[in-house]
């Protein structure tokens with residue numbers, strides 16, 4: 578019997594900074610069509626893991642496979658071309674360029690040799706999908722935080738990824754805005770792109786994640802459904818008292 582196909586696979590990934598083991602022997606898989614959350618207390622190694630996946634860092638040990646291809650030593654650009662897209666936590670648009678131009682740059686970066694006219698069309702269709710079409714010709718610096726995040730997702734999607742990596746994209750959003758962002762991420766998944774996201778806001782994790790990987794002190798301490806991991810005593814113990822936004826009530830919300 579064939580199981581769901583693996584899109585991204587990490588095997589024994591480790592990253593040391595001097596004597597500090599920020600990520601230790603982390604293994605997990607992302608399957609086609611799933612939304613996977615990576616959670617954990619501050620300093621657990623989540624951002625370092627995302628940086629290992631997207632190619633900001635090379636691992637000290639371990640192996641990373643994207644669509645069956647070993648990308649452990651590939652550059653960020655090569656990973657992007659191979660199907661890995663990333664939207665950054667800190668939104669860094671080209672402020673003077675229009676929203677449409679910003680997304681067009683994503684398209685050109687993601688697919689070498691793409692014709693400008695095609696990149697512009699792709700950008701336009703993504704602005705429609707992300708609810709930004711009315712703002713296409715505005716300079717990017719005029720966008721609100723939520724609009725910036727939408728544009729960042731549109732720019733990442735313009736690279737035509739198979740897996741989209743999201744680093745705390747809900748941070749700073751009001752609850753109603755976070756709900757809109759949740760709907761956007763679902764629509765990304767529904768369009769056939771797997772999503773791996775780091776998130777501190779537990780209601781967002783509960784609403785969005787098909788599966789949750791919990792990190793603590795650089796290691797995977799639990800993996801499973803939201804319900805499973807939040808009722809795991811080890812996970813509760815790792816969180817309690819360390820994160821004001823993640824009290825016991827929130828964990829079981």
Ligand SMILES: Nc1ncnc2c1ncn2[C@@H]1O[C@H](COP(=O)(O)OP(=O)(O)OP(=O)(O)O)[C@@H](O)[C@H]1O
Nearest residue numbers: 594597598599617618619620621622623624625626
């Ligand atoms: N470039 C670096 N050089 C040295 N140490 C680092 C570096 N980046 C991260 N660290 C350390 O690695 C550990 C893991 O950090 P990381 O930022 O990955 O955790 P995190 O789970 O993303 O935390 P947060 O939720 O606070 O963002 C921490 O102890 C951090 O201080």
